[in-house]
Amino acid sequence: MKFKRSERLVDMTNYLLNRPHTLVPLTFFAKRYNSAKSSISEDLGIVKQAFQQRGIGLVETVPGASGGAKFTPYILKEAADQFIGEVSDILNDNDRYLPGGYVYMSDILGQPEKLKTIGRIIATQYLFQKVDAVLTVATRGIPVAEASATYLNVPLVIARHDSQITEGSTVSVNYVSASSQEVKRMTISKRSLQPGSNVLIVDDFLRGGGTISGLTSLIDEFDCHLVGSTVFVETDDPGHRRVTDFTSLLKMDIKDDQIEIKPGNYAQKIFGSTN
């Protein structure tokens, strides 16, 4: 059975979108659609152009017998800015302010369409870097980290604060929560990271940086390399922050008990420009 170009384009788009950062051989598509490689090459050219025009991502085509296509999702700065602006507006709501300088945002971090955009923004920064895993710590960072791992198409590794009989042998580190000055402990399974892996840290919130320091220690314990750290929201620097190099999508300023959410440093860190 032969497939029309229009049908091939729809299926090919779906296939590539579901497998970011994966080289799909031309021969695979040729067999899937019972079509000549030359037709498949033309199809991929169309997909590539449409993805680029719509800011969906990059489709790289590798020519030759062993060639294929690889989809790398990204987001354009304009789309990222618009999204971050919208989320800031939602969060800048007196009803969301909680005692102790917190803002209720669990609903935002539970909405699939928002999580997708957050994941795309985070993944865009590390587009051309080698990332082997995304590391986060339970609980609230997990959805953001999973969304980022999905767009980078690498495993998600979750450190936990409690002991976990379902993880086998584990590695733990102690760290100091900079906000509470409490010593905490986090644990991951020994099997969850290969030595030498390139690891991206993703978390929901950065205050004193204790959690990210702890995650960095875990990366060291596994002889892995830190690619970078990205958080959804950073707060005002409390003055004794343990982490200086990170990316934030949003920034929370607290002045005279007034909370203001504004864009974080992502424009500079991801797109190399300021707003």
Place this chain on the structure above:
Amino acid sequence: MKFKRSERLVDMTNYLLNRPHTLVPLTFFAKRYNSAKSSISEDLGIVKQAFQQRGIGLVETVPGASGGAKFTPYILKEAADQFIGEVSDILNDNDRYLPGGYVYMSDILGQPEKLKTIGRIIATQYLFQKVDAVLTVATRGIPVAEASATYLNVPLVIARHDSQITEGSTVSVNYVSASSQEVKRMTISKRSLQPGSNVLIVDDFLRGGGTISGLTSLIDEFDCHLVGSTVFVETDDPGHRRVTDFTSLLKMDIKDDQIEIKPGNYAQKIFGSTN
């Protein structure tokens, strides 16, 4: 600027895939591509047919001036069976067996492509039911629940065992862990569920059913309705299971210290047939 059909098809596919269960008006696409509604209708017909042929999902087109298109993702039984078979093979590995009758599976629940398929399978059962939120409890159930919520395109709500200053007012319930006979407590933010919502429970593991009972009590506390409960793996019924109506993708049998992972009851529950 006009867009060619081929470009429209690629962009439309991406647009619909990213917004499951959402009616996108014809007028939206007509404006987006500067094209006549009749052309858009034809495009949607092509997308619909390709999605159906490839088992990607259903595209419903609503005719008329206020009409549009709605994408409902599903997975076909053959694809689900093949995936579950592959995952069983991966999990049936002596190296994965842990003391106490556990199996290491955190790596599977961290791989984006596997999570997507798991989410699609779970969402397929509730395709035509009204689901307003997916509820799970920290920690290991979160990735599976997020993947399911993504395909249903509804908010993910996470109950936690610890107290949480970032959640505002909360509601807690006590429940008995059937495996440990311990009384535990789980908490969610008061803001996270609207009364009357239809809630789907998704978790990674079902042993005695204590966790699902606890989540069901939370749903009752919020005057919400339970749509169903789906777990990634159920174990042998320990004999005093608190939950009888649930769907499992996999089943873990333990006999004479031998562990075997096999398909759960999903074929019957989701596709109405046995394997």
